[in-house]
Amino acid sequence: MSAARFGPVDFYLLGLPGQTLDPAAFSALTDITDTGLVRLLDLIVISKSDDGELTLVEVEELPNGFEINVEMLGASGLLGHEDITELAEAIPAGASALLVALELVYQRELAARTAESGAVLLGYERIPAPVVNALMDTIIPKLEV
Structure with missing residues (x-):
């Protein structure tokens, strides 16, 4: 099996409260x-x-005071100007956001083995967690405690 260097990568734009940076936002x-x-x-x-x-x-x-440094980044510079500009459109005026590129390490072997088998990815869609949770709340009502 060929070793894949990277698994799939997702970009996340996380809105921060106001314009101040809080180290707690980075701890997650x-x-x-x-x-x-x-x-x-x-x-x-x-x-x-x-x-x-x-x-x-x-x-x-x-x-x-922030727990993140450049040595922790696996591909510093991956977020390009075009990515930043496009995603920044979602940030309201007077606000800040954290844009991160995360490699889904747990999917690296799956991606490598799929490619090795000759299969190709024909489609992909992600449902954001808040949407899934809201939908599940309507399908499976919370139990009253």
Whole structure:
């Protein structure tokens, strides 16, 4: 079996409250990467001023107190200008967001073995967790305790 260097990669744009950076927003990333299920490839903080101007903060520019550093990134620079500009459209004026690229490490072997078999991925769709949970709440009512 050929060794795949990377599994699938997802980009996530996580809205942050206001324009201030809170280290707690980053701790969820460090906690999940510590499990080995995902690998943090790239990260950038995007702030949008009230007039729509973007300010970017790279990992090496984060203030002290954040648990993430550039050595933790598996592919720093993966998030390109086009990705940042396109995804930043969803950030409201006067707000900030964390844009991360996460490798789905747990899918690396599946992707490699699928490709080795000659199969090709014909389609893919992800349903965001809030949508799944809202749907399941309507299908399976919560038990009253």
